[in-house]
Amino acid sequence: MKRYFARKLFIYMLTFFFAVTIDWLIPRFMPGNPVQNLLARAALRAEAAEVMYGYFTRAFGLDVPIWQQYLNFWNALFHGDLGISVYLFPQPVIKIIMRAVPYDIFLLLPAVLLSWIAGNKFGAFAA
Structure with a gap:
């Protein structure tokens, strides 16, 4: 036993490791640069864009080698730090997730109750 x-x-631990690693790899294999996309939305002048590019690169930890980024990702994950949103900069990701939790629960509870009722009715009918 x-x-x-x-x-x-x-x-389970191996699956968790590979799932988290794939989650870390996906943004790095995507075409484009998230910092350049962020600056394109800001519509800055060229001089300001260069300074901001360096700032955002350091803020997101993209100025260190890829292996260091991977270790930093695991360290932050084990400390509960999900980082800063690239799309909604400078909001922490955990705040964005927590804003969505009530809506998820609002959808989850009726779905679970409805499936439980329907499953019991169909199960009783089949028996």
Whole structure:
């Protein structure tokens, strides 16, 4: 029984590791530069854009080597820091997620209740 749980725990941890790694890799394989996209929305003059490019590159941690970015990502993740939103700069990602939680719960509760009622009705009908 211990081997079974140890094996399951290992599989879950491995799956978590690969899922988080893929989540980290996706933005790095996307075409374009998130800092340039952010500056394009701001419509700055050329001189200001160069200064802001350096600022945002440092703010998002893109000025360090890729392996250091990966280690920084894991460190921040284990400390509960999801970072700063690129799209809604300078808002923390956790605030954006927390704003959406009530709407998610509002959709989740009726869906769970409706599926429970329908499942019990169909199950009783089938029996």
